[in-house]
């Protein structure tokens with residue numbers, strides 16, 4: 001089981017998009033994949049399933065329910081919150097706004113996600129965690145649980161903004177709680193080839209000190225197909241399989257699997 005947190009506290013850089021598309025590509029490659037929505041916005045969840053199909057969410061796994069008549073109650077175990085996505089081999093732990101309460105929970109609960117993954121998700125080859133755009137307890141819980149962190153950056157003038165804060169958080173987690181946390185790499189997203197600014201942003205990210213040598217070769221361009229796929233509940237590689245966006249996502253997937261030293265598996269099929 002390899003656990004990858006997709007993190008950047010800057011909003012709108014493509015964390016959810018990359019979590020969604022890369023986890024789907026890995027599942028379609030034949031790996032057993034679990035994707036965890038660790039953002040109270042619940043965007044990842046809504047991109048795969050309707051709220052009527054689940055009751056339990058990540059907040060039920062991470063937050064202790066109110067005591068009843070003085071008796072403390074345990075949260076659910078992770079496996080109790082798993083739902084199937086429309087993609088073969090891809091399971092989901094949903095989230096919604098109730099997860100926002102996690103930020104005010106006691107510190108010891110930040111360890112619970114890691115413990116639950118090692119107790120209940122060992123059968124998955126890959127686990128991806130979509131992090132919220134804040135340097136808070138949810139991000140800490142995800143970085144504590146993960147072995148790898150993947151950082152999407154937007155190829156715009158603000159692309160580097162906040163990266164040093166994120167690097168600091170990663171260092172803190174590494175020093176204090178999770179020494180095995182490894183930088184998997186940075187992905188340049190929302191790339192616009194016709195704009196000099198995009199190439200400049202890529203060059204700036206490549207020189208950011210924690211990312212030197214870690215930026216993936218494949219840029220994900222700004223394509224409307226990428227933004228449209230969630231409303232169809234399809235991964236981009238099936239929604240627009242002949243499009244350049246699909247090509248780039250497969251290429252990124254291959255780069256990531258190679259860095260994770262996972263063997264290539266064969267393409268499988270989507271459920272009807």
Ligand SMILES: Nc1ncnc2c1ncn2[C@@H]1O[C@H](COP(=O)(O)OP(=O)(O)OP(=O)(O)O)[C@@H](O)[C@H]1O
Pocket residue numbers: 010011012013014015016017018039041043131132133189190191220221222223224225226227228
């Ligand atoms: N390569 C792309 N091409 C076109 N649209 C994209 C691309 N990547 C992301 N988007 C769109 O940009 C918006 C922000 O992306 P996304 O939600 O993945 O970012 P995020 O980092 O998860 O945001 P937040 O910080 O709010 O969680 C979404 O509407 C998404 O569809």
Ligand SMILES: [Mg+2]
Pocket residue numbers: 015016017039043130131132
């Ligand atoms: Mg998001």
